Amino acid sequence: MKQLFTLILLVFSNFVFSQDQVSYKVVCKDLLSKSGQNFLDLKNDESIRFANEALSLAIDNKDNEFAAKAYNLIGLNYADFSDVNKAVEAYKKGLEHANITENDTIKSWLTNNLANAYCYNKIDFNEGVKYYKLGLKYAEKLNNESEIAFTKLNLASALFRVVNYQEGIVYLIDTKDFVENNDDIEAKISFYSLYADYYNNASNSFEKAEEYYAKAFEISKSNETEFIKSHIANLYEDIAQFYSKHENFDKAFLFLNKADSLKTDIYNSERISKVAQVSNEVDKNEVERDLQKVKKEKLLNEEKLEDTKIIVTLFIVIFSILILLLISMFRNNRLRVEKNLELQKANNELQKSKEQAEEASNIKSQFISTISHELRTPLYGVIGTTDIIEEEHPELKNSPHLKALKFSANYLLSLVNDILKVYKIEENKVILENKIFCLEDAVENIKEALETIARRNNNKIYIDLDSKIPEFLIGDKIRLSQIIINLMSNSLKFTQNGKVTLITSLNKIINEDYFIEFKVIDTGIGIPKKYQQAVFEKFVQIERKEDDYQGTGLGLTIVKKLISLFKGSIDLHSEEGKGTTITFIIPFKNGNSKNQDFIENVEVDFTQFKPYNILVVEDNKINQVVTKRLLENHKFICDIVDDGFAALSKLESKSYDAILMDINMPKINGFETSKLIRAKGITTPIIAVTAFEKEEIIDKAKDAQINDVVVKPFEASKLFQIIHELITKLNNS
Secondary structure, X not given: OOHHHHHHHHHHOOOOOOOOOOOHHHHHHHHHHHHHHHHHOOOHHHHHHHHXXXXXXXXXXXXXXXXXXXXXXXXXXXXXXXXXXXHHHHHHHHHHHHOOOOOHHHHHHHHHHHHHHHHHOOOOHHHHXXXXXXXXXXXXXHOOHHHHHHHHHHHHHHHHHOOOHHHHHHHHHHOXXXXXXXXXXXXXXXXHHHHHHHHHHOOOOHHHHHHHHHHHHHHHOOOOOHHHHHHHHHHHHHHHHHHHHOOXXXXXXXXXXXXXXXXXXXXXXXXXXXXXXXXXXXXXXXXXXXXXXXXXXXXXXXXXXXXXXXXHHHHHHXXXXXXXXXXXXXXXXXXXXXXXXXXXXXXXXXXXXXXXXXXXXHHHHHHHHHHHHHHHHHHHHHHHHHHHHHHHOHHHOOOHHHHHHHHHHHHHHHHHHHHHOHHHHHOOOOOOOOEEEEHHHHHHHHHHHHHHHHHHOOOEEEEEEOOXXXXXXXXXXXXXXHHHHHHHHHHHHOOXXXXXXXXXXXXXXXOOEEEEEEXXXXXXXXXXXXXXXXXXXXXXXXXXXXXXXXXXXXXXXXXXXXXXXXXXXXXXXXXXXXXXXXXXXXXXXXXXXXHHHHHHHHOOOHHHOOOOEEEEEOOOHHHHHHHHHHHHHOOOEEEEEOOHHHHHHXXXXXXXXXXXXXXXXXXXXXXXXXXHHHHOOOOOOEEEEEOOOHHHHHHHHHHOOOOEEEEOOOOHHHHHHHHHXXXXXXXXX
């Protein structure tokens, strides 16, 4: 933050020269002025070139003051492009020259900029604080109000970074009068962003932090100085991290994009390349200056040895050898430095990319988790309502329409989960279930669910089941249904006045694996040969000449990935105008020996359960109604409360057999509520009923001593079974 002020002083300060001073000082002044102006305009290659010329002229004339100023400008340019090591080296060389002079202003600039290099690049905050305090002494000695203010702002920033807010806030408060009474954009941005940092991390005041970040952002809009853009980019990153911390991801993305856009504009490859080229020239000049120094020493020695030809000859030979070795050493050292810089640059870029990728992945995971929760909540209402209709209207239990509604709702839940977790499928994080199911029932349910789509285009659906296939199979019924529905619904959309046929056959048996072949055949418009491989890619939608078929472009992608999870295979054959046949083969286990388990899971006798007293902790009104009706229809007695505090109050006056606990609630969440319940010595079984994925919260649930987790939407029979088992286990203990 202090660098701009330093530059303005350097560029526009008045140099007072006596009339008898030599012309090189006028030239140096002009070169440094041009260097400073080019730096402000982000023309860093030109800035370094002018500063290097001034440095050479100052060294030749043994002018330490000009040499210190030139090194300061070279260091600023290096620091601006993250060449931190060269920047630190330049500042330290500048300090060596400045300390020989009586010019405290130059010393103040260099100590502050050296501190910036240590702190902004996270090299050594303690070393940075040391140099800032040294710079503050020079500024106070000069009684320079601006220099004092900027140094204190830098000190506050460095102390905040090491979480020393108590000392840092003192320096920040001291700058208030200067910031309010001067129109310095950089100072105002730094002042407000530091206050935002203080309120966000030291005082935990979101509103105050957001207020100060807003002030800093508003001021940044009026900036017209190229150099300050890098500071504004850092401000945008701070605001993005602030909103990300408080889970306002829309604003976090907005400011992150602003920062990336601004940094792309500042640190473009052409500018970096030019700086690298000029940097090599500076290194070359440094070597040449060292060589020149050696040559001068050589001439001096030759003068001393003029009287003796033998000694002169020996000296020349020895010196020549030393020169060759020195040149070789410098060449090798330069190559080593260049390689090290290249490796360091590549490493920094890789580290930055890694951090950005990790941050993006975390934000993406949080987004997926949130969306998944928000979609499952209304689906619980739909599925729960269908269960209630079945219970309250037994005459509709075998209704194909109600079965289609319930099946479609369950399928929609599975589809939502898989679409939101495509990235997990790609990372092999989706685990298939191995449950017993009846293939004939599954296929019939699919047919009933698709009848509406079939009637829309006047199509017929035909099912052909191979009698050699076992009646019961073991595998993932939901994801098999998803594959078949995706394929058949696709066929129905692209077929009119035709038919879609599903043929299943036993392909082969290897050990205990039954390889079932599924064929989905339609008489539709077909797929052009050039598109037949592309249809399995994400977001691909083939252009049609006659009809515009809408879709997400994910259906066949999910099909292919799911079949891959099954360790199966898929094949497509299609002719335009004749139709399409998609064949896939998936292995299953024979479930006939476990058919009794299937029957028992389907036919659950709830009459054996006594009327348990249940406390439902749920803030969503629709979910309250659905859960209450499901429980009361099965003779459970239940009380409903809206939040955790109400649940604690209820438990003080009444005991319950079990507690159904929502997780995402206002005031206090389900985990904290469960901890408070256990702290009171209450051992009543707690079942978390949540729309979050089970694996996301299982560790927190165990920590809160929650007995089990049920994910909404759920099968009522499974919930009742868990309630009965937990109560029985508690009573037996």
